[in-house]
Amino acid sequence: MHQHDHARLERIGMPEAVLCGTKTVDQVRAIAVELASSSNGPRLLTRLGDEQLDALPQAVLDRLDDDRTSLTAFLDGTLPERSGTVAVVAAGTSDASVATEAARTLRFSGVHCELIVDVGVAGLWRLEARLDEIRSADIVIAVAGMDAALVSVLGGLVAAPVVAVPTSVGYGVAAGGTAALHSALASCAQGVTVVNIDNGFGAACAAVRMLSLVGGGR
Missing domain, CATH: 3.30.110 (Translation Initiation Factor IF3)
Structure with missing residues (x-):
């Protein structure tokens, strides 16, 4: 049991x-x-x-x-509201299930979250249009499959901590998410943190722990 x-x-x-x-x-x-x-x-x-x-x-x-x-x-509802905001940024609509798992975990934890989907690097103008919104967050969760290039791009554009979630979205050598995981782990962007493949829940929990250190509290 x-x-x-x-x-x-x-x-x-x-x-x-x-x-x-x-x-x-x-x-x-x-x-x-x-x-x-x-x-x-x-x-x-x-x-x-x-x-x-x-x-x-x-x-x-x-x-x-x-x-x-x-x-x-x-x-039975959610936990009390905490201070701090998190932007969950997904490369494509195919990553929505993992991104939404992260967003829902944050909302359950009482953390304000903005879910931003379909801003992958194949159309950089889409990401540029949302950069001010992303930069206003205390923590950014980057959700991406295929080559997970969004992780390094965000890591070079925002000052907030970036937690990367490689996803299993992809085909060929990208199938299963291993290529995305390796790409995120090998990111040249300084200080990017990486969780396991498709682990939106784990990324959100990492963000909650970070917020608790800077006043988000328990």
């Missing part, structure tokens, strides 16, 4: 999140019912598949804020 980490919010400023994608339908149902029966505050469910969602009892569904693009769900 799943052992819930109810003290995680107190320890690190973020509650335990439930990764549903690697669990069976019955396991997710049991965990969601148990969480709903407790009074330990909001919870975030990630990679919540359609079949898993459909299997949840109506009493739990009534308390969920669900999003099918990101496959995330908020159980």
Whole structure:
């Protein structure tokens, strides 16, 4: 059985999140019912598949804020608002699911987030048109597949911390996201941080930790 980490919010400023994608339908149902029966505050469910969602009892569904693009769900609302802003910048609409996972995780965490999609380097004018908005954020999350060139471009244009999320979007040598990951890791832009392939949740959590150090607080 799943052992819930109810003290995680107190320890690190973020509650335990439930990764549903690697669990069976019955396991997710049991965990969601148990969480709903407790009074330990909001919870975030990630990679919540359609079949898993459909299997949840109506009493739990009534308390969920669900999003099918990101496959995330908020159980019992969100955390209190924190100071600070994050721009989640995605190269293409194909990266929207990962970018939205990051944005939803931030919103669950009480962080104001601007989601900016389809500003990849194939049309630099689109990125230039949004630069002032991106530069106004305290932290930038760059989400990109293929060659992940957006990561280095943003790293050279904005002063804020840049957290890169390589995605599995691509074909040929870019299939699976390894090329994007290697490109982000090899970026010549100074100080870019890189999380795992398709890990929008992890990038958002990194941003929450950063904001906590500079006054975003718990």
